[in-house]
Amino acid sequence: MIAEKLNEIYQLLYDSFGPQHWWPGKTRFEIITGAILTQNTNWKNVEKAIKNLQHADCLTPQKIKNLPPEKLAELIRPAGYYKVKAKRLRNFIQWLFENYDGQLEILESVATDRLREELLTVKGIGRETADSILLYALQREVFVIDTYTARIAIRHHLTEPRADYEQLRDLFQSSLPSDVKLFNEYHALLVQTGKNFCKPKPLCDKCPLKSLPHTINPQCY
């Protein structure tokens, strides 16, 4: 069954890589900022941008709100797509102030499903970013699907090759115990695996999952 397969994969990855200590951000807002900045972007570049914000003492919703848009764009420049991302950050801040008085603490009292829907109304926050915020910043029991996760799930025949985001999320959420810590670690391990072995060109010879039966679905991208 899928649940057993998911368990087996988790054990292999955890034994191989150990705990990943995600998300590498100190505050809730830093994690949210990172989630937006890392869209299709190497995390190293995101770190530079976050460091810039820290050095400018701008890593709070209020401070970013007060920042001139061009100044914000300049600070996050190393993260790439810096003009769109500055806009996306400002969209999130605007939503936060309009609905929650700019206070992330208030989000704690909002039900997960409703919060997810609300986050998805913010221009620039799509499903993965919303779910990353929910899981890593707000400790909600939501499984994050990213490119690597989809690739690995398909390559290992956990789902049909054309499965969309919600199908993949449902696969993990309904087959695993609903546990924030587990969802956190599992997704981080899948990203780690993807970075090393599951590029568009697979590098399976050293992958911890190579021993699994039925690996490499030829229909995968």
Next chain:
DNA sequence: GACCAGGCACATC
């Protein structure tokens, strides 16, 4: 120089 990175919105068919 080519390719890739922890996506998303928008246009078009």
Next chain:
DNA sequence: GATGTGCATGGT
């Protein structure tokens, strides 16, 4: 609903 395109820096 599926598919294509712009957005951009920085590492390998």
